[in-house]
Amino acid sequence: MEKVIEIKNLTKSYGNGRGINDINLDIYQGDIFGFLGPNGAGKTTAMKIMTGLIRPDHGDVRIFGYSVTEEFEKAMKQVGCLIEIAESYHYLSAFDNLKQLARYYPEVDHKRIEEVLELTGLIKFKNEKPKKFSLGMKQRLGLAAAVLSRPKVVILDEPLNGLDVEGMIDIRKLIQHLAENEQTTFFISSHLIHDVELTCNRIGVIYNGKILNVESTHNILKNYATLENYFVSEVERNGRVPSSAD
Structure with a gap:
């Protein structure tokens, strides 16, 4: 292997x-x-x-x-990573947070953003801002960011x-x-x-x-x-x- x-x-x-x-x-x-x-x-x-x-x-x-x-x-x-605390832009929605990150990855489109929000159980909160999120939801968003580019x-x-x-x-x-x-x-x-x-x-x-x-x-x-x-x-x-x- x-x-x-x-x-x-x-x-x-x-x-x-x-x-x-x-x-x-x-x-x-x-x-x-x-x-x-x-x-x-x-x-x-x-x-x-x-x-x-x-x-x-x-x-x-x-x-x-x-x-x-x-x-x-x-x-x-x-490589995708999440070290210590999941950071995010508090004034942007969960979707827009991932959209900002997607600018670094030409192959990541809106469909992929929706996909990782679905995978991490955040799809129904995609238009909410992380400042309202619990610690667990912030972790989920951090994980969505870590796997966004299919690392x-x-x-x-x-x-x-x-x-x-x-x-x-x-x-x-x-x-x-x-x-x-x-x-x-x-x-x-x-x-x-x-x-x-x-x-x-x-x-x-x-x-x-x-x-x-x-x-x-x-x-x-x-x-x-x-x-x-x-x-x-x-x-x-x-x-x-x-x-x-x-």
């Missing part, structure tokens, strides 16, 4: 001792990869480096073979944040639909163990800035009753042992 994202020796330290330390990961086409760890584990730092928002101290990320630090435009050409890779930082149960199910179905039908590759971070278990086919546990293990969801659930049991076991086995880098 084609390797879509290669993360090599990725390291970034902050003054407060947080950050990420020597992360190595390969993500393959059609993967729904779950980056699972508690708040402060380093998930957002890694994803900001992956999307060129910050530079690493060491290491690199390659997307479709292009280095994010050296060949940013080529690396990001087929081959979608990087989502805590995409289920603020969603109610119905919203979580809708977005999970959307992610699985795009992975299966359009071979879209997803890299998703979350601290919501149950949702990662239900959404992702491969999981990497990150704790204190280090990757503890990467395994398929199928294999994890063959050996553990739940993903939570696996997570606790991995943290107790690897995570709480001080390393020379601490």
